[in-house]
Structures are given as C-alpha cells and as structure tokens.
Amino acid sequence: MKRYKKFMDGVRASDTLHQRLTELEAPERRSAPWAGYGAMAAAFALMAVVTSLMCIPSWGMAGNPGVHPGPVSEHLAESGAPDIAPEDPEGSTEPAATRFAGRYEVTQDGVTTSYLLPYIEYGAADGQATAADWDLPSGAVRRELAWEDIAALLGGEDAVDTHLAWGVMYSMTGWAAWNGDGSFWGAYLDGIVPNYGAELNSFEFAVTAGQLPPTCYGYPESVEQNISGVMVTADKADWESRFGEETASVHDRRVSFMTDDYGYRFEVRSGDPDLAEELVSRLVRWVIENGVAADQLSSEGAVLAHPWEADPDSGVGGPNWSDSVPDQDISGYDPSGSSTATETCPDCGVSYPAGEAHYHTQTCPDCGENYAAGTAHDCAMCDGYPEPHTCERCGAVYPEGTEHECELCGLPLASSTQTCPKCGESYRADHHHTCAPDPVNTFEGAAGTANSHICEVCGQTLEPGVEHSHQSGHRGDRQ
Amino acid sequence: MNHSNRLEELVNKYEHTLFRAALAILGDVQEAEDAVQDAFLRYLEARPELRDGEHEKAWLLKVTANRCKSVLRAWKRHPAAELLDIYPAPAEDGSRELLEAILALPPRQRAAVHLHYFEGYTSEEIGAILGQRPGTVRSHLSRARDALRRYLDEECGE
Numbered sequence: 001m002k003r004y005k006k007f008m009d010g011v012r013a014s015d016t017l018h019q020r021l022t023e024l025e026a027p028e029r030r031s032a033p034w035a036g037y038g039a040m041a042a043a044f045a046l047m048a049v050v051t052s053l054m055c056i057p058s059w060g061m062a063g064n065p066g067v068h069p070g071p072v073s074e075h076l077a078e079s080g081a082p083d084i085a086p087e088d089p090e091g092s093t094e095p096a097a098t099r100f101a102g103r104y105e106v107t108q109d110g111v112t113t114s115y116l117l118p119y120i121e122y123g124a125a126d127g128q129a130t131a132a133d134w135d136l137p138s139g140a141v142r143r144e145l146a147w148e149d150i151a152a153l154l155g156g157e158d159a160v161d162t163h164l165a166w167g168v169m170y171s172m173t174g175w176a177a178w179n180g181d182g183s184f185w186g187a188y189l190d191g192i193v194p195n196y197g198a199e200l201n202s203f204e205f206a207v208t209a210g211q212l213p214p215t216c217y218g219y220p221e222s223v224e225q226n227i228s229g230v231m232v233t234a235d236k237a238d239w240e241s242r243f244g245e246e247t248a249s250v251h252d253r254r255v256s257f258m259t260d261d262y263g264y265r266f267e268v269r270s271g272d273p274d275l276a277e278e279l280v281s282r283l284v285r286w287v288i289e290n291g292v293a294a295d296q297l298s299s300e301g302a303v304l305a306h307p308w309e310a311d312p313d314s315g316v317g318g319p320n321w322s323d324s325v326p327d328q329d330i331s332g333y334d335p336s337g338s339s340t341a342t343e344t345c346p347d348c349g350v351s352y353p354a355g356e357a358h359y360h361t362q363t364c365p366d367c368g369e370n371y372a373a374g375t376a377h378d379c380a381m382c383d384g385y386p387e388p389h390t391c392e393r394c395g396a397v398y399p400e401g402t403e404h405e406c407e408l409c410g411l412p413l414a415s416s417t418q419t420c421p422k423c424g425e426s427y428r429a430d431h432h433h434t435c436a437p438d439p440v441n442t443f444e445g446a447a448g449t450a451n452s453h454i455c456e457v458c459g460q461t462l463e464p465g466v467e468h469s470h471q472s473g474h475r476g477d478r479q
Numbered sequence: 480m481n482h483s484n485r486l487e488e489l490v491n492k493y494e495h496t497l498f499r500a501a502l503a504i505l506g507d508v509q510e511a512e513d514a515v516q517d518a519f520l521r522y523l524e525a526r527p528e529l530r531d532g533e534h535e536k537a538w539l540l541k542v543t544a545n546r547c548k549s550v551l552r553a554w555k556r557h558p559a560a561e562l563l564d565i566y567p568a569p570a571e572d573g574s575r576e577l578l579e580a581i582l583a584l585p586p587r588q589r590a591a592v593h594l595h596y597f598e599g600y601t602s603e604e605i606g607a608i609l610g611q612r613p614g615t616v617r618s619h620l621s622r623a624r625d626a627l628r629r630y631l632d633e634e635c636g637e
Contacts, residue, residue: 001596001597003577004577004578004581004592004596004597005596005597007577007578008499008503008593008597011495011498011499011502012495012498013494013495013497013498013512013515014512016512017494017498017512017515017516018490018494020512020516021486021490021494021515021516021519022486022487022490024486024516024519024520024523025523146610148545148548148549148610152549156549301612
C-alpha cells in the first residue's frame with residue numbers, strides 16, 4: 001500500500017474547490033428552514049413554537065390554541081396552474097383548482113417556486129372504531145432506519161426538510177420490512193417533537209407495497225375524496241387532554257390512500273389543527289407527485305421480524321393462529337416436538353414445522369447485504385462495478401461484463417479460451433482438455449440426411465425416432 | 480472567531496483529506512469536489528459542537544461518506560472505465576495497476592481501504608464513519624485484500 005499512500009499524498013483539492021469552499025455561506029434555510037419562506041412561513045413557525053410552548057403545563061398557556069395567524073386555513077384561489085388539483089369532496093362541478101389549503105415557497109439558486117397545498121376534507125373519527133390486529137408476514141425481515149434511510153425513502157433531505165417540513169421540528173425514527181422473498185413490504189416512520197410529548201406533537205407515516213398500511217383502527221365516518229386522481233380517505237379527531245394540571249386541545253388528522261402500487265397512511269397529532277392539516281397536505285402533495293423510493297432502502301442488517309421462525313422448536317413467542325388449522329391430520333403429532341414434526345432446511349440447516357413454508361436469507365459476499373435465498377439480489381453499492389467472475393465452464397477469471405464469450409455459460413469468452421469442436425465444451429487454452437463425448441444422441445437429423453442422424457460415438461446412421469444408446473441409463477432426449 | 484475565519488481554518492485543515500476520501504470512494508473528481516463542498520455546507524448548517532480536531536475530522540468524513548453513498552446509489556451502474564479515465568494520473572510508473580485494482584473494488588471496500596490504509600482509522604472507527612458494523616468493515620478489508628492480491632498477482636506477478 002506504499003504506492004497507494006504515495007499516490008494519495010499527491011492528490012490535492014484543486015484551487016477552484018478551495019475557492020468554492022472558502023466562499024461558502026451558511027444557508028439560512030437549512031438551519032432554520034421556516035425563516036426563508038417569507039412572512040407566511042415565519043408566521044407558521046411562530047405558530048408552531050407557540051403551540052409547542054402550550055404543551056408545557058407549568059406555563060399555563062393552554063386553552064388559547066386558536067391564536068395563530070397561519071395561512072393554512074385560508075382557501076386560496078390561485079390564478080396560476082396548480083401543481084396539484086384537488087377536487088371538491090362534495091362532488092361539485094366547480095373547478096377543483098380553486099380549493100387549496102395554502103401554499104409554501106422554496107427558493108433555490110435564486111429562483112422561488114410556490115407549491116400549492118391540496119385542501120383535504122376530514123371526516124369525523126368519533127364514530128365506532130373498527131379494531132384490527134395485524135402482523136408482518138411470515139418470513140419477513142426488518143430493521144431500524146437511520147436518518148439517511150428515511151431521507152432516501154422520501155426523496156432526499158430536501159424533501160424531508162423543505163417539502164414535508166419534518167426535519168425542522170421532528171426527531172424521527174422508523175423501521176422497514178421486507179418479505180421472505182426479499183421484496184419490500186413496507187416502512188413505518190415516527191416523528192416527535194423532542195421534549196413536548198407524543199400526544200401533542202407527533203406523526204406516524206406508513207407506506208406498504210400493494211396494500212394500505214395495516215392499522216389497528218378505522219372509522220366509518222372518514223371522507224373519501226379525489227385529489228389529482230388519487231382517492232384519499234381522511235378523518236380527524238379533536239379532544240381535550242390533561243397535561244399535569246393544565247388542559248390542552250389535541251388535534252389528530254389522518255389520511256390514507258393508494259397510488260402507484262403503494263399504500264400510504266399519515267397521521268399527525270398536534271396542539272394546532274392548522275399545523276396538522278398543513279403537514280398532511282404537504283405529504284399528500286409530495287407523495288402523489290413523487291412517490292417514495294423504496295428501492296433506495298437496503299435490507300442489509302435486517303433480521304427476522306419473528307425471531308421464533310429461526311428456531312420453531314422453541315415454541316415460545318410465536319403466533320398462535322396456525323395452531324388451529326382445521327381438518328389437519330394430527331395423527332402423527334407429537335407434543336414433545338420430536339423430529340417427526342419438523343423438517344430441516346438443506347440450505348441453512350434451520351428446523352421448521354413440517355409442511356410449512358420456510359424462508360431464510362443469505363448474505364451477499366460483496367456488499368454484506370442480506371436477502372432471500374434464491375431471489376435476485378440488487379447489490380445497492382457494488383452492483384454494476386467489475387467483480388471477479390470465474391467461468392464455470394472454462395475456468396477463466398475475468399471482470400464481469402468484460403470480454404469473455406463462453407458459449408456454454410452465455411457470458412463473453414476470454415481471448416485465451418477455446419471451444420472443443422467435438423463436444424462443444426469451452427476450456428482455457430493453456431489447460432489440457434479431455435473430451436468426454438456425451439453419449440446422448442438426438443434424432444433431429446443433425447448430421448446425415450435431413451431425416452437421419454449419425455451417432456457421434458459409434459458412427460451409426462440412425463433413423464429418426466429410433467432409440468439408440470451405448471450404456472444403461474442412457475437418455476434419448478437430449479435437450 | 481467568526482464563522483468566516485472558522486470556515487477558512489476548517490477548509491485549510493481538511494479539504495485535502497475529505498477530497499481524497501471522496502475521490503477514493505467515488506473515483507470522480509467532480510462528484511468528489513461536490514461531496515466535499517456539501518460536507519462543509521452541512522458543517523455550516525449544523526455547527527456541531529465537537530470535542531477536538533479528531534472528532535471534527537471524523538464528523539466531516541462521515542458526512543462526506545454519506546454524500547458519496549447518495550451519489551453511488553444514483554449511479555448504480557456507472558461504468559468503471561470512466562472512473563479510470565477521470566481519475567488523476569498516477570504519479571509514477573507501476574501505480575496504475577494498483578489504482579486499477581483499487582478502483583475495481585466495490586465502493587464500500589474502496590472506502591474501507593482508504594480510511595484504513597491511508598487515514599489510519601481502525602475498523603471500529605471506520606464503522607462509525609461509514610455507518611457499518613466493525614465486523615462488516617473487517618470483512619470488507621479482508622475481501623479487498625484478497626481481491627487486490629489476486630488482481631496484482633495476475634496483472635503484475637507481484
């Protein structure tokens with residue numbers, strides 16, 4: 001590595017880069033994003049701070065949550081073409097583009113862009129709630145998400161900070177899960193304003209592939225509305241809650257919708273209803289326009305969501321619904337858990353209940369990522385870069401994708417590779433090749449006349465359709 | 480010390496370190512420069528209170544590495560030949576093969592190799608910078624050594 005060190009010692013940042021760096025200025029927006037949005041955002045930020053302060057019981061400010069001049073509740077009529085067009089939830093023929101919940105602006109490189117927020121009608125969530133249990137599917141793996149993962153899922157740090165306005169206030173955690181076949185199952189994110197408690201300042205965002213994110217409760221009074229072609233279901237709940245000796249209003253806003261084969265649910269709980277609704281509108285606008293980048297999440301480091309699946313013999317902690325499968329032949333059932341009730345995976349050695357599906361992961365030797373065995377692996381960090389590849393047929397080692405056109409394995413051959421004209425096998429030019437002719441013959445008229453075939457081993461001319469073999473176990477159906 | 484002077488001090492102190500690390504991971508001068516600029520920008524935004532210079536350096540390296548990861552995710556199928564074309568020319572004969580071998584490594588291994596062999600970080604420290612477990616870093620280093628040995632044996636008979 002001396003040469004590497006010597007070379008790297010000679011690598012210097014250019015004068016141009018040095019000048020760029022020394023002229024950097026701290027962008028105001030990134031450290032205090034609301035401040036850069038102009039008067040509207042400033043008022044909004046003030047509103048958020050005031051609301052947050054009201055959560056502190058000893059300050060005694062609860063009871064006046066309505067003092068916030070934010071623009072969120074204004075339904076603006078924009079003359080320009082909206083970037084998102086909510087339709088009237090009541091089914092009015094009035095142009096839907098006139099219904100907005102407000103807007104926000106983003107200035108980048110001196111250009112200010114205004115984004116209109118869709119107006120969302122919320123149904124009352126005070127009806128009879130439907131409770132439901134849900135769980136990750138069998139074989140699923142999950143892992144916690146870092147900030148970088150959350151940003152990547154939602155389209156980048158700017159999306160989280162500027163468009164969703166989460167990064168300013170919320171401390172975020174989350175997890176993602178993948179199915180046993182390695183496909184993305186979904187992700188759940190939680191945000192909370194530190195020190196102020198989850199009941200007044202928190203959100204939950206969930207995205208799942210192919211279905212709405214499971215939830216523990218649903219309300220019959222939810223309002224369904226069409227926003228830019230996406231049916232969005234929304235409900236709200238408002239109540240008073242005690243914080244120590246004080247009482248404060250709690251406002252819960254929730255939406256769920258399906259778009260581009262992903263289901264979303266977003267719930268914001270805040271002391272300020274306008275803040276909650278603006279955050280919901282921001283998310284709906286962003287997701288409908290941009291979706292999420294689930295493929296940017298790697299399952300590296302994910303572990304079985306149901307640890308008992310790795311050791312089913314333990315019988316501890318597993319789900320119990322599979323114990324009551326009807327019409328199951330239990331004549332061979334052994335309550336002691338003997339070997340007759342389990343099978344052992346030949347690949348990973350894990351024992352699992354006989355007759356049940358078994359999933360397991362394997363680790364990519366290049367990037368260390370875990371994925372379901374037998375499935376394609378999309379190596380997030382090293383895919384596309386030259387990997388040493390050994391041709392199974394000719395033994396040549398070469399960077400994948402470079403010249404090696406081995407006819408037998410379908411990959412490019414190395415220049416030093418020869419193909420045996422007799423048996424068709426490819427081998428390295430500097431290797432000895434022992435031709436082992438395949439005694440299998442076909443009857444498709446390859447060598448003799450159009451209707452006959454000459455056996456490569458004995459030279460006999462064979463009539464089409466006639467079985468011909470030289471040894472027991474010989475196959476006449478060469479593929 | 481005001482922010483302007485502080486920034487200049489930081490730039491003078493770490494610009495080459497960050498640029499080398501970004502270049503080692505990305506192999507692209509322009510992207511490496513952008514990654515370094517982004518790291519200093521993040522520093523200005525966050526103004527983290529770090530205990531000493533070593534923590535400062537590690538923080539900046541971590542941010543740079545994260546930016547590099549984002550770039551790599553976007554690239555995914557960036558052809559390696561271009562990496563070699565835009566990489567700075569080696570200072571002496573014989574280095575080319577080594578650089579080719581290093582650039583042929585997956586980016587995670589390149590990052591581990593650079594931070595370990597050039598910056599002198601331990602696997603635990605590299606793990607903290609790259610957001611990986613120390614065992615994963617050691618695995619990357621081991622695989623990188625094997626790959627480099629194999630490559631250089633074949634190419635140069637070393």
